[in-house]
Amino acid sequence: MVEIKDSIKDKKINYVKRELNSKGQRIIQLDRNENTIGCSEAAMEYVAEHLDHISIYTDIFASPLREKLAAIHGVETGQILVGNGSFELISLISQIFINSGDEVIYPNPSFEWYKTSGNLAGAAVIDVPLEEHKVSLKEIEKRITDKTKIIWICNPNNPTGTLIEEEELKSFLDRVPNNILIVVDEAYIDFVREHRKPNLIAELPLYKNLILLRTFSKVYGLASLRVGYAIAHEEIINQIVPYKIPPNTNRLGILAAEKSLDDEAFYNYIVEYIKKQAGVFYEAFEELGLSYIPSDTNFIFFNLNQDSEPVVKALAEKGILVRGGSEYNYPQWIRVTIGTEEENNSFLSALKGILLSGN
Ligand SMILES: Cc1ncc(COP(=O)(O)O)c(C=O)c1O
Numbered sequence: 001m002v003e004i005k006d007s008i009k010d011k012k013i014n015y016v017k018r019e020l021n022s023k024g025q026r027i028i029q030l031d032r033n034e035n036t037i038g039c040s041e042a043a044m045e046y047v048a049e050h051l052d053h054i055s056i057y058t059d060i061f062a063s064p065l066r067e068k069l070a071a072i073h074g075v076e077t078g079q080i081l082v083g084n085g086s087f088e089l090i091s092l093i094s095q096i097f098i099n100s101g102d103e104v105i106y107p108n109p110s111f112e113w114y115k116t117s118g119n120l121a122g123a124a125v126i127d128v129p130l131e132e133h134k135v136s137l138k139e140i141e142k143r144i145t146d147k148t149k150i151i152w153i154c155n156p157n158n159p160t161g162t163l164i165e166e167e168e169l170k171s172f173l174d175r176v177p178n179n180i181l182i183v184v185d186e187a188y189i190d191f192v193r194e195h196r197k198p199n200l201i202a203e204l205p206l207y208k209n210l211i212l213l214r215t216f217s218k219v220y221g222l223a224s225l226r227v228g229y230a231i232a233h234e235e236i237i238n239q240i241v242p243y244k245i246p247p248n249t250n251r252l253g254i255l256a257a258e259k260s261l262d263d264e265a266f267y268n269y270i271v272e273y274i275k276k277q278a279g280v281f282y283e284a285f286e287e288l289g290l291s292y293i294p295s296d297t298n299f300i301f302f303n304l305n306q307d308s309e310p311v312v313k314a315l316a317e318k319g320i321l322v323r324g325g326s327e328y329n330y331p332q333w334i335r336v337t338i339g340t341e342e343e344n345n346s347f348l349s350a351l352k353g354i355l356l357s358g359n
Contacts, residue, residue: 007119016321019100028343031321033188033299036339037270040263044257047225050255057139057247059256062254067259069229073201078234081241082289084248086215086228087188088114093150094121096243097334098103098179100262104166105289107135109159109328111185113308114152121149123149133293134162134300137172150181155198159328161295172253173200173207183211186300187228188297190219190267191274201231206234210304216253218298220260225253274298277338284348288355299337304355308334311354 003009018027029036063081070077083089090113098104100122106114108127117289118125124147128139135157144151156163159316169184173175174183184200200212212230217223227249260266283298285292292302304311308331325333336347353359 004271007122008116011116011119014327016316018321023284026319028339028346030321030337030339030343030347031323031335033297033337034175034223035218035221035270036296036337036343037221037273038227038255040260040266043129043220043222043264046259047252049128049254050252053226053251056251057252058198058249058254060246060248062249065227065254065258066229068258069231071106071247073231073326075201075204075231078236078237079204079231081232081237081244082249082254083230083244084229084250085223085226088212088214088226089228089230090114090152090183090185091117091120092240092244093124093181093183094118096240098123098146098149101147103147104143104150104152104314105148106138107140107154109150109155109185110135111158112183112327114154118150118239128159128165130143130160130162133160135164136162137168139171141175141265144176144180148180149175150183150184152183154185154187155193156296157326158188158297159294159299159323159330160301161188161297161299162293163192163296164198165196167169167197167201169200170203173203174211176209179206181205181209181211183213185213187213187215189214190271191298192296193275204231204233208235211236215259216257219267220257221254221270222256225256226250227253237317238335275339277341280341281336281338281348284352288352299332299335301333301335304332304334306332308332311351314359315347315350316353320350322346322347 066080066082067077069080094117098121100124103119103126104123105126115125126143128143209228213230215228280330285302290302292300323335
Protein backbone atom coordinates (compact mmCIF):
# COMPACT_ATOMS: atom_id res chain seq x y z
CA MET A 1 0.00 0.00 0.00
CA VAL A 2 1.41 3.38 -0.94
CA GLU A 3 1.27 5.77 2.00
CA ILE A 4 -0.37 9.16 1.59
CA LYS A 5 1.62 12.12 2.83
CA ASP A 6 2.06 12.54 6.58
CA SER A 7 0.45 15.95 6.86
CA ILE A 8 -3.00 14.59 5.97
CA LYS A 9 -2.97 11.15 7.54
CA ASP A 10 -5.32 11.66 10.44
CA LYS A 11 -8.41 12.90 8.61
CA LYS A 12 -11.54 10.83 9.01
CA ILE A 13 -14.77 11.48 7.22
CA ASN A 14 -18.09 11.20 8.86
CA TYR A 15 -20.24 9.73 6.11
CA VAL A 16 -23.95 9.67 6.71
CA LYS A 17 -26.18 7.89 4.23
CA ARG A 18 -28.97 10.23 3.27
CA GLU A 19 -32.53 9.99 1.91
CA LEU A 20 -33.86 7.20 4.19
CA ASN A 21 -32.90 5.98 7.65
CA SER A 22 -32.79 2.37 8.86
CA LYS A 23 -36.58 2.35 9.37
CA GLY A 24 -37.13 3.52 5.82
CA GLN A 25 -38.31 6.99 6.91
CA ARG A 26 -37.47 10.09 4.92
CA ILE A 27 -34.61 11.92 6.54
CA ILE A 28 -34.85 15.50 7.75
CA GLN A 29 -31.41 16.92 7.09
CA LEU A 30 -30.63 19.71 9.50
CA ASP A 31 -26.92 18.93 9.71
CA ARG A 32 -25.37 20.72 6.73
CA ASN A 33 -26.72 24.26 6.85
CA GLU A 34 -28.47 23.87 3.54
CA ASN A 35 -31.50 25.87 2.56
CA THR A 36 -34.06 23.09 2.84
CA ILE A 37 -36.83 25.48 1.86
CA GLY A 38 -35.55 25.29 -1.71
CA CYS A 39 -34.39 27.67 -4.40
CA SER A 40 -35.90 30.30 -6.66
CA GLU A 41 -38.58 28.85 -8.95
CA ALA A 42 -37.48 31.20 -11.71
CA ALA A 43 -33.97 29.76 -11.39
CA MET A 44 -35.32 26.20 -11.59
CA GLU A 45 -37.34 27.02 -14.70
CA TYR A 46 -34.34 28.69 -16.30
CA VAL A 47 -32.21 25.60 -15.66
CA ALA A 48 -34.90 23.37 -17.17
CA GLU A 49 -34.97 25.52 -20.29
CA HIS A 50 -31.24 25.07 -20.80
CA LEU A 51 -30.81 21.34 -20.35
CA ASP A 52 -29.94 20.97 -24.01
CA HIS A 53 -26.82 23.10 -23.49
CA ILE A 54 -25.02 20.75 -21.14
CA SER A 55 -22.80 19.22 -23.83
CA ILE A 56 -20.84 22.48 -24.00
CA TYR A 57 -18.23 23.54 -21.38
CA THR A 58 -18.97 26.75 -19.52
CA ASP A 59 -17.05 29.91 -20.27
CA ILE A 60 -13.95 29.54 -18.09
CA PHE A 61 -14.79 32.71 -16.14
CA ALA A 62 -18.54 32.10 -16.07
CA SER A 63 -18.54 35.54 -17.65
CA PRO A 64 -22.18 36.61 -17.59
CA LEU A 65 -22.45 35.66 -13.92
CA ARG A 66 -19.14 37.31 -13.13
CA GLU A 67 -20.27 40.52 -14.80
CA LYS A 68 -23.57 40.49 -13.01
CA LEU A 69 -21.92 39.94 -9.62
CA ALA A 70 -19.45 42.73 -10.32
CA ALA A 71 -22.29 45.13 -11.11
CA ILE A 72 -24.21 44.11 -7.97
CA HIS A 73 -21.20 44.51 -5.70
CA GLY A 74 -19.95 47.67 -7.41
CA VAL A 75 -16.55 46.19 -8.30
CA GLU A 76 -14.70 45.51 -11.55
CA THR A 77 -15.45 42.23 -13.35
CA GLY A 78 -11.81 41.25 -12.87
CA GLN A 79 -12.30 41.34 -9.11
CA ILE A 80 -14.65 38.34 -9.17
CA LEU A 81 -13.66 34.71 -9.52
CA VAL A 82 -16.40 32.10 -9.74
CA GLY A 83 -15.66 28.66 -8.31
CA ASN A 84 -17.18 25.22 -7.92
CA GLY A 85 -18.53 26.30 -4.56
CA SER A 86 -16.43 27.99 -1.90
CA PHE A 87 -14.90 24.61 -1.09
CA GLU A 88 -13.02 24.75 -4.38
CA LEU A 89 -11.91 28.32 -3.83
CA ILE A 90 -10.62 27.52 -0.35
CA SER A 91 -8.57 24.62 -1.76
CA LEU A 92 -7.33 26.72 -4.64
CA ILE A 93 -6.25 29.60 -2.43
CA SER A 94 -4.38 27.18 -0.17
CA GLN A 95 -2.67 25.50 -3.12
CA ILE A 96 -1.60 28.75 -4.71
CA PHE A 97 -0.34 30.74 -1.76
CA ILE A 98 1.10 28.17 0.66
CA ASN A 99 4.72 27.10 0.51
CA SER A 100 5.60 24.00 2.46
CA GLY A 101 6.33 25.05 6.05
CA ASP A 102 4.21 28.20 5.95
CA GLU A 103 1.75 28.72 8.74
CA VAL A 104 -1.94 29.32 8.35
CA ILE A 105 -4.17 30.43 11.18
CA TYR A 106 -7.81 29.62 11.65
CA PRO A 107 -10.24 30.01 14.54
CA ASN A 108 -11.32 26.77 16.14
CA PRO A 109 -14.02 25.63 15.88
CA SER A 110 -14.74 26.97 12.47
CA PHE A 111 -15.18 25.61 8.97
CA GLU A 112 -12.92 22.56 8.89
CA TRP A 113 -11.92 22.86 5.23
CA TYR A 114 -9.53 25.72 6.03
CA LYS A 115 -7.50 23.24 8.03
CA THR A 116 -7.78 20.34 5.57
CA SER A 117 -6.77 22.45 2.59
CA GLY A 118 -3.87 23.93 4.56
CA ASN A 119 -2.66 20.47 5.53
CA LEU A 120 -2.93 19.29 1.94
CA ALA A 121 -0.86 22.23 0.79
CA GLY A 122 1.85 21.45 3.35
CA ALA A 123 1.16 24.25 5.84
CA ALA A 124 1.46 24.10 9.59
CA VAL A 125 -2.11 24.85 10.63
CA ILE A 126 -2.43 26.89 13.81
CA ASP A 127 -5.83 26.87 15.42
CA VAL A 128 -6.90 29.64 17.75
CA PRO A 129 -9.65 28.81 20.26
CA LEU A 130 -12.75 30.97 20.33
CA GLU A 131 -13.32 33.35 23.20
CA GLU A 132 -16.80 33.12 24.72
CA HIS A 133 -17.82 31.25 21.55
CA LYS A 134 -16.64 34.10 19.32
CA VAL A 135 -13.74 34.34 16.90
CA SER A 136 -11.09 36.41 18.66
CA LEU A 137 -9.12 38.58 16.27
CA LYS A 138 -6.90 39.65 19.18
CA GLU A 139 -5.92 36.05 19.89
CA ILE A 140 -5.41 35.38 16.19
CA GLU A 141 -3.13 38.40 15.96
CA LYS A 142 -1.00 37.09 18.83
CA ARG A 143 -0.29 33.94 16.81
CA ILE A 144 1.06 35.76 13.75
CA THR A 145 4.70 34.96 13.04
CA ASP A 146 7.00 35.65 10.12
CA LYS A 147 5.85 32.29 8.70
CA THR A 148 2.16 33.19 8.65
CA LYS A 149 0.77 33.10 5.14
CA ILE A 150 -3.02 32.93 5.41
CA ILE A 151 -5.52 33.85 8.10
CA TRP A 152 -8.97 32.34 7.65
CA ILE A 153 -11.94 34.10 9.18
CA CYS A 154 -15.44 32.74 8.89
CA ASN A 155 -17.89 35.58 9.38
CA PRO A 156 -20.43 34.76 10.68
CA ASN A 157 -18.68 31.75 12.11
CA ASN A 158 -19.70 28.17 11.45
CA PRO A 159 -20.63 26.42 13.85
CA THR A 160 -21.24 29.13 16.44
CA GLY A 161 -23.24 31.54 14.26
CA THR A 162 -21.43 34.54 15.75
CA LEU A 163 -20.49 37.73 13.92
CA ILE A 164 -17.40 39.92 14.04
CA GLU A 165 -18.50 43.47 13.45
CA GLU A 166 -17.19 45.73 10.70
CA GLU A 167 -15.14 48.11 12.84
CA GLU A 168 -13.29 45.27 14.52
CA LEU A 169 -12.52 43.67 11.16
CA LYS A 170 -11.32 46.92 9.67
CA SER A 171 -8.89 47.62 12.47
CA PHE A 172 -7.63 44.02 12.21
CA LEU A 173 -7.03 44.52 8.48
CA ASP A 174 -5.05 47.62 9.30
CA ARG A 175 -2.84 45.86 11.81
CA VAL A 176 -2.04 42.63 9.93
CA PRO A 177 1.10 42.85 7.74
CA ASN A 178 0.18 43.02 4.07
CA ASN A 179 2.22 39.97 3.12
CA ILE A 180 -0.36 37.82 4.93
CA LEU A 181 -3.49 36.87 3.04
CA ILE A 182 -6.71 37.41 4.98
CA VAL A 183 -9.62 35.37 3.68
CA VAL A 184 -13.02 36.26 5.07
CA ASP A 185 -15.53 33.54 4.28
CA GLU A 186 -18.92 35.22 4.18
CA ALA A 187 -20.97 32.12 3.33
CA TYR A 188 -23.72 33.15 5.79
CA ILE A 189 -23.52 36.95 5.49
CA ASP A 190 -26.94 37.17 3.83
CA PHE A 191 -28.59 36.14 7.09
CA VAL A 192 -27.03 38.99 9.10
CA ARG A 193 -29.43 41.83 9.85
CA GLU A 194 -28.82 44.81 7.60
CA HIS A 195 -27.67 47.22 10.33
CA ARG A 196 -25.04 44.74 11.53
CA LYS A 197 -23.85 43.49 8.15
CA PRO A 198 -20.13 44.21 7.66
CA ASN A 199 -19.26 45.71 4.29
CA LEU A 200 -15.71 44.66 3.51
CA ILE A 201 -16.22 45.06 -0.23
CA ALA A 202 -15.72 48.78 0.31
CA GLU A 203 -12.28 47.99 1.80
CA LEU A 204 -11.00 45.99 -1.17
CA PRO A 205 -9.28 48.91 -2.94
CA LEU A 206 -7.19 49.41 0.21
CA TYR A 207 -6.08 45.83 0.74
CA LYS A 208 -4.29 43.68 -1.78
CA ASN A 209 -4.20 40.92 0.82
CA LEU A 210 -7.96 40.51 1.35
CA ILE A 211 -10.23 37.92 -0.26
CA LEU A 212 -13.96 37.63 0.46
CA LEU A 213 -15.79 34.38 -0.24
CA ARG A 214 -19.49 34.08 -0.98
CA THR A 215 -21.66 31.15 -1.99
CA PHE A 216 -24.95 30.35 -3.70
CA SER A 217 -25.32 27.27 -1.50
CA LYS A 218 -27.00 28.92 1.45
CA VAL A 219 -29.54 31.71 1.05
CA TYR A 220 -30.01 30.95 -2.67
CA GLY A 221 -30.51 27.22 -2.04
CA LEU A 222 -28.25 25.98 -4.86
CA ALA A 223 -25.93 23.75 -2.80
CA SER A 224 -25.89 20.85 -5.24
CA LEU A 225 -25.20 23.08 -8.24
CA ARG A 226 -21.86 24.16 -6.74
CA VAL A 227 -21.40 27.87 -7.24
CA GLY A 228 -19.34 30.14 -5.02
CA TYR A 229 -17.20 33.17 -5.73
CA ALA A 230 -14.31 35.21 -4.47
CA ILE A 231 -14.16 38.99 -4.48
CA ALA A 232 -10.74 40.57 -4.13
CA HIS A 233 -8.34 43.10 -5.59
CA GLU A 234 -7.89 42.37 -9.29
CA GLU A 235 -4.20 41.62 -8.73
CA ILE A 236 -5.03 38.74 -6.36
CA ILE A 237 -7.62 37.31 -8.72
CA ASN A 238 -5.06 37.47 -11.53
CA GLN A 239 -2.61 35.49 -9.39
CA ILE A 240 -5.15 32.72 -8.91
CA VAL A 241 -6.73 32.51 -12.35
CA PRO A 242 -3.94 30.69 -14.26
CA TYR A 243 -4.10 27.77 -11.82
CA LYS A 244 -7.80 27.18 -11.51
CA ILE A 245 -9.26 24.24 -13.44
CA PRO A 246 -10.37 26.01 -16.63
CA PRO A 247 -13.93 24.62 -16.83
CA ASN A 248 -14.37 24.56 -13.04
CA THR A 249 -18.06 25.38 -13.00
CA ASN A 250 -21.13 23.78 -14.54
CA ARG A 251 -23.52 25.48 -16.91
CA LEU A 252 -26.69 24.73 -14.99
CA GLY A 253 -25.25 26.07 -11.76
CA ILE A 254 -24.09 29.25 -13.42
CA LEU A 255 -27.46 29.82 -15.07
CA ALA A 256 -29.30 29.13 -11.83
CA ALA A 257 -27.03 31.55 -9.98
CA GLU A 258 -27.58 34.26 -12.59
CA LYS A 259 -31.33 33.90 -12.43
CA SER A 260 -31.36 33.74 -8.63
CA LEU A 261 -29.74 37.15 -8.48
CA ASP A 262 -32.82 38.60 -10.21
CA ASP A 263 -35.23 36.99 -7.77
CA GLU A 264 -35.07 39.48 -4.96
CA ALA A 265 -38.46 38.37 -3.65
CA PHE A 266 -37.14 34.84 -3.06
CA TYR A 267 -34.00 36.15 -1.33
CA ASN A 268 -36.01 38.38 1.00
CA TYR A 269 -38.50 35.60 1.67
CA ILE A 270 -35.72 33.22 2.77
CA VAL A 271 -33.99 35.78 4.96
CA GLU A 272 -37.26 36.65 6.71
CA TYR A 273 -38.33 33.00 6.99
CA ILE A 274 -35.07 32.01 8.65
CA LYS A 275 -35.23 34.94 11.07
CA LYS A 276 -38.77 34.06 12.06
CA GLN A 277 -37.99 30.37 12.47
CA ALA A 278 -34.91 31.20 14.55
CA GLY A 279 -37.32 32.79 17.02
CA VAL A 280 -39.28 29.52 17.22
CA PHE A 281 -36.07 27.64 18.12
CA TYR A 282 -35.07 30.22 20.73
CA GLU A 283 -38.44 30.01 22.41
CA ALA A 284 -38.35 26.21 22.49
CA PHE A 285 -34.77 26.16 23.86
CA GLU A 286 -35.76 28.61 26.58
CA GLU A 287 -38.73 26.44 27.52
CA LEU A 288 -36.39 23.46 27.78
CA GLY A 289 -33.90 25.46 29.86
CA LEU A 290 -31.20 25.09 27.20
CA SER A 291 -28.75 27.87 26.43
CA TYR A 292 -27.98 28.79 22.84
CA ILE A 293 -25.92 31.30 20.94
CA PRO A 294 -28.11 33.87 19.17
CA SER A 295 -27.29 33.29 15.53
CA ASP A 296 -26.50 35.53 12.58
CA THR A 297 -26.89 32.55 10.24
CA ASN A 298 -29.33 29.82 9.15
CA PHE A 299 -28.22 27.49 11.95
CA ILE A 300 -28.12 27.57 15.74
CA PHE A 301 -25.55 26.16 18.14
CA PHE A 302 -27.10 25.16 21.44
CA ASN A 303 -25.98 23.57 24.67
CA LEU A 304 -27.65 20.38 25.90
CA ASN A 305 -25.80 20.36 29.23
CA GLN A 306 -25.10 16.68 28.71
CA ASP A 307 -23.16 14.57 26.24
CA SER A 308 -24.89 15.40 22.97
CA GLU A 309 -23.89 12.26 21.04
CA PRO A 310 -26.65 9.97 22.44
CA VAL A 311 -29.20 12.68 21.63
CA VAL A 312 -27.79 13.12 18.10
CA LYS A 313 -28.11 9.35 17.66
CA ALA A 314 -31.64 9.24 19.08
CA LEU A 315 -32.65 12.02 16.68
CA ALA A 316 -31.07 10.15 13.76
CA GLU A 317 -33.12 7.10 14.70
CA LYS A 318 -36.19 9.30 14.30
CA GLY A 319 -34.96 10.36 10.87
CA ILE A 320 -33.57 13.77 11.90
CA LEU A 321 -29.95 14.63 11.26
CA VAL A 322 -28.18 17.35 13.24
CA ARG A 323 -24.48 17.95 13.87
CA GLY A 324 -23.09 16.83 17.21
CA GLY A 325 -20.62 19.19 18.84
CA SER A 326 -17.96 16.62 19.70
CA GLU A 327 -16.19 17.12 16.37
CA TYR A 328 -15.88 20.78 17.34
CA ASN A 329 -14.69 20.00 20.84
CA TYR A 330 -18.04 21.11 22.21
CA PRO A 331 -19.25 17.66 23.28
CA GLN A 332 -22.39 18.95 24.94
CA TRP A 333 -23.53 21.05 22.01
CA ILE A 334 -25.52 20.53 18.84
CA ARG A 335 -25.59 22.55 15.65
CA VAL A 336 -28.98 22.52 13.99
CA THR A 337 -29.84 24.03 10.63
CA ILE A 338 -32.99 26.12 10.47
CA GLY A 339 -35.11 24.29 7.91
CA THR A 340 -38.75 24.48 6.89
CA GLU A 341 -41.33 25.19 9.59
CA GLU A 342 -42.45 21.56 9.40
CA GLU A 343 -38.90 20.20 9.72
CA ASN A 344 -38.14 22.54 12.59
CA ASN A 345 -41.28 21.50 14.45
CA SER A 346 -40.46 17.82 13.91
CA PHE A 347 -36.97 18.41 15.26
CA LEU A 348 -38.19 20.37 18.28
CA SER A 349 -40.84 17.86 19.21
CA ALA A 350 -38.40 14.96 18.79
CA LEU A 351 -35.87 16.81 20.95
CA LYS A 352 -38.48 17.48 23.64
CA GLY A 353 -39.50 13.82 23.60
CA ILE A 354 -35.91 12.64 24.01
CA LEU A 355 -35.04 15.13 26.74
CA LEU A 356 -38.25 15.06 28.74
CA SER A 357 -39.35 11.45 28.48
CA GLY A 358 -36.34 9.66 27.10
CA ASN A 359 -37.93 8.80 23.73
C1 LIG B 1 -18.30 28.64 6.23
C2 LIG B 1 -18.53 27.84 5.00
N1 LIG B 1 -17.82 28.11 3.91
C3 LIG B 1 -17.99 27.42 2.78
C4 LIG B 1 -18.90 26.38 2.72
C5 LIG B 1 -19.03 25.59 1.45
O1 LIG B 1 -19.75 26.32 0.52
P1 LIG B 1 -19.95 25.80 -0.95
O2 LIG B 1 -21.18 24.99 -0.99
O3 LIG B 1 -20.06 27.08 -1.74
O4 LIG B 1 -18.73 25.03 -1.36
C6 LIG B 1 -19.67 26.05 3.82
C7 LIG B 1 -20.63 24.94 3.76
O5 LIG B 1 -21.25 24.55 4.68
C8 LIG B 1 -19.47 26.81 5.00
O6 LIG B 1 -20.14 26.51 6.12
